[in-house]
Amino acid sequence: NFMLTQPHSVSESPGKTVTISCTRSSGSIASNYVQWYQQRPGSSPTTVIYEDTQRPSGVPDRYSGSIDSSSNSASLSISGLKTEDEADYYCQSYDGTNQVFGGGTKLTVL
Amino acid sequence: QVQLVQSGAEVKKPGSSVKVSCKTSGGTFSTYAFTWVRQAPGQRLEWMGLIIPIFGTSNYAQKFQGRVTITADDSTSTAYMELSSLRSDDTAVHYCARVDMTTMAIDYWGQGTLVTVSS
Numbered sequence: 372n373f374m375l376t377q378p379h380s381v382s383e384s385p386g387k388t389v390t391i392s393c394t395r396s397s398g399s400i401a402s403n404y405v406q407w408y409q410q411r412p413g414s415s416p417t418t419v420i421y422e423d424t425q426r427p428s429g430v431p432d433r434y435s436g437s438i439d440s441s442s443n444s445a446s447l448s449i450s451g452l453k454t455e456d457e458a459d460y461y462c463q464s465y466d467g468t469n470q471v472f473g474g475g476t477k478l479t480v481l
Numbered sequence: 482q483v484q485l486v487q488s489g490a491e492v493k494k495p496g497s498s499v500k501v502s503c504k505t506s507g508g509t510f511s512t513y514a515f516t517w518v519r520q521a522p523g524q525r526l527e528w529m530g531l532i533i534p535i536f537g538t539s540n541y542a543q544k545f546q547g548r549v550t551i552t553a554d555d556s557t558s559t560a561y562m563e564l565s566s567l568r569s570d571d572t573a574v575h576y577c578a579r580v581d582m583t584t585m586a587i588d589y590w591g592q593g594t595l596v597t598v599s600s
Contacts, residue, residue, distance in 0.1 A: 403585070404584045404585065404586060406586045408526075408587070410526075415576060415590040415591065415592055415593055416526065416576070416587075416590055417590065418586070418587060418588060421581075421584065421586040421588070422584050427588070461525070461526050463586075463587070465585040467540075468514070468531055468533070468540045468585070469528070469531075469540060469542070470516055470528045470580075471528070472518070472525065472526045472528055474525050475525045475526065
């Protein structure tokens, strides 16, 4: 099994762009789709990116996902930051039918 | 509209078992997998296991092997997670979630069930 490593926390000002990375420890990041979930305090997670780059309906286009084979990582970018974007963000992929979650990144919008 | 509605909070004694249900509506139950993820207070999401109802197969995280059993009842569109030999560090919110089997992406989450283990 591989691991997904995320920064523990990131912070940025309103209106700016932030990028959260998710690095796969072994095997190619491109081998299996990566998803990103947002979790606000006291709430269930919700999907903001699926299949590496796809946004579910209702998720603003300020959210985008990408993968980079050279760094073996996936990234979630949020542009035009708003205070409502402040939350924990988790990346997720899979190994067969085993699901693998990153450790989560706390985004602070200050 | 897809909904996953979980059973209510539980308080259990150490050494006992708990069974949490997850009733789904909207969509065709048997065309999805269902996964269970837990979150201890202030901690990260932790994958516990997954079931594919159409095949009747379950797969569990190594950490929970032997203690967790995930089942599904197609007739009621309900998934279940049973955790045995409970310890205080099993205190957590347990989430069920629906998984698209072609991408292994979670598309809908339940509201979570708090299981508290305390003597």
